[in-house]
Amino acid sequence: MNLKVVLPPVIIVVLGLGALSSVQNTGFREHIEATLTESAQGALSAAGIEGADVRFAGRDADVTAPSDAEALVAADVVGGVTGVRTAAAYGPDGLVSGEPGPVEAAEPAETEDETEDVTDAATDALADATASPEASEPTSDDKDEPEREPTREEREQAQEDLVEIPNITFVTDSARLTKDGRRVVREAAEVLAEHPEVEVRVEGHTDSVGSDEHNQRLSERRAEQVVDELVDLGVERDRLTWKGFGESDPLVVPRTFEDLEKNRRVEFIVRN
Structure with missing residues (x-):
């Protein structure tokens, strides 16, 4: 032929x-x-x-x-x-970003009694601020007490709890969290609140669709976005770092759409 x-x-x-x-x-x-x-x-x-x-x-x-x-x-x-x-x-x-709440109505004007209460509170605050500095200085015990390092068991337990969190999802080809993605980030914030001593690295991974450069940058933006969301939810920023891996570290060899979905993920790694 x-x-x-x-x-x-x-x-x-x-x-x-x-x-x-x-x-x-x-x-x-x-x-x-x-x-x-x-x-x-x-x-x-x-x-x-x-x-x-x-x-x-x-x-x-x-x-x-x-x-x-x-x-x-x-x-x-x-x-x-x-x-x-x-x-x-x-x-x-x-x-x-955030959760919906009632639209705040204009507050009523203060009454004369309320104004006096505010004035009294301001006077008390001024008195506290001008008080002797020795009264507010930390004791030597407070100064010398180091921050407690988490034990190995505490790190391991925190890692287990973070692994149980569902995958965080984003709008296709962007770093914008989906509604489910925001819910999962809130779960992560709750876990981190239960383990206040541990520090965590947020790692972003993509599938292999698209160029290496695009996927690398996308993974970085997604990891950084998760960190920003956690900080907005009350997690201390100095406990968090982030890193993007692009498509370089897949969970599975991508043969199906389901495999691609598994490789698109954000992982929380407890730092030693």
Whole structure:
């Protein structure tokens, strides 16, 4: 068989099928986005939220509102709509992180009695600040007491608890945490609060899709983002370091999509 004669028609058929598939996928995606937009707007209306704008990229939503508090509440409502994967909140100054809460109302004006209480409290604080410095200085015992090093058993227990945490997920090809990803980071913060003596390195890993340089930088950004989130949740920054490994240290040899998913991960390593 002459391959030079056979190959050109085969290539043309393959390219044609690829183009048709691309058109079909684009139309399907637009249909999903339109359906989710309609559902999200309905959910916002049912929740009594007005003035929030929702835009979808696939199943990921960007929710914009006039204030940060309104944006968080609206994003939480949209994130609960069936079919929505993530919902990011955007206020007047950009991306907003945190948990939704009630929008604070303006506080009532202070009464005369309240004003007197505030004045008395300020006077007491001033008196404390101008008191003799010897009263507030640490004792020699406080100065000389070193920070306690965690025992080997404490490190091992902390590592076991951190390994039990589910994988942290991000929006595709970005360092933006998904809704589940933020939940898992909160779990990690709770574990670290239970082991206040240990120090941890946050390690980012990607799959092998894309260039080495891109994956290296992506793994670094994701590890750094997790550290920032932990600090926002109250973990001391000096307990945390981070490092990105890109695609250089896979858990498994990637043969399937499931293997790629396993290799995309963030790990917590207790430092000795």
